[in-house]
Amino acid sequence: xxxxxxxxxxxxxxxxxKTLNSEExxxxxxxxxxxxFKKGDTIFKEGVFTSNIVYLKEGIVKLHIDGPSNEQIIKIxxxxxxxxxxxxxxxxxxxxxxxxxxxxxxCFIDIHTFKQFxxxxxxxxxxxxxxxxKNEVNLFNKCVNRVQKNIRGRVxxxxxxxxDEIYKCDKYLLPITxxxxxxxxxxxxxTVSRILTEFSxxxxxxxxxxxxxxxxxxxxIIISKTG
Numbered sequence: 529x530x531x532x533x534x535x536x537x538x539x540x541x542x543x544x545x546k547t548l549n550s551e552e553x554x555x556x557x558x559x560x561x562x563x564x565f566k567k568g569d570t571i572f573k574e575g576v577f578t579s580n581i582v583y584l585k586e587g588i589v590k591l592h593i594d595g596p597s598n599e600q601i602i603k604i605x606x607x608x609x610x611x612x613x614x615x616x617x618x619x620x621x622x623x624x625x626x627x628x629x630x631x632x633x634x635c636f637i638d639i640h641t642f643k644q645f646x647x648x649x650x651x652x653x654x655x656x657x658x659x660x661x662k663n664e665v666n667l668f669n670k671c672v673n674r675v676q677k678n679i680r681g682r683v684x685x686x687x688x689x690x691x692d693e694i695y696k697c698d699k700y701l702l703p704i705t706x707x708x709x710x711x712x713x714x715x716x717x718x719t720v721s722r723i724l725t726e727f728s729x730x731x732x733x734x735x736x737x738x739x740x741x742x743x744x745x746x747x748x749i750i751i752s753k754t755g
Contacts, residue, residue, distance in 0.1 A: 540585040540608045544655035559641040571626040580636040582611040587632030593624045601712045606694050629703045674714045681755035682713040683723045698742040
């Protein structure tokens with residue numbers, strides 16, 4: 529269900545939105561709509577026309593592209609964060625899909641309103657550029673890790689990523705399936721399951737179903753760096 533969102537008092541404002549004055553926030557509120565999504569719902573789809581910037585207020589999503597043989601997860605993101613800015617500003621069609629992997633609340637901001645803020649508010653534009661730069665550096669690091677690290681290092685990376693970037697806690701419920709986990713680290717479900725079992729046997733992590741607890745962070749970091 530879509531409804532107008534009062535942006536002035538929103539507790540999930542982005543760093544960029546915090547630079548807007550009350551008049552600009554009123555304009556933003558009049559030109560965006562909020563929607564809620566259940567786990568597995570598509571937030572936006574690759575190849576579909578778009579006229580909105582998506583702002584993820586709460587929840588976790590996977591961004592994925594249809595490759596030559598199967599789907600490839602390119603990023604897992606947690607709100608609050610923007611989704612799709614690089615492609616939406618320059619393209620008329622989504623260049624990848626976003627799917628909720630837990631309950632999600634998101635705002636759809638009219639692209640023309642968003643561009644107006646970028647053109648007229650230097651502080652807003654600066655914060656958007658900073659976010660894009662951080663995302664690009666993270667993507668570059670991920671590409672290097674996929675190419676140069678062995679599978680044990682990549683699985684360790686992923687476990688630390690969920691602990692540090694997504695949940696900010698060493699104990700969490702893995703939000704994705706083993707198949708998606710394998711996709712995320714450029715491997716297979718079977719290999720990921722084997723590595724997780726090995727980590728559990730070596731008492732590096734506690735593992736029960738999707739329940740994960742990092743028991744020996746120091747060893748996990750060493751594996752992340754060296755495999």
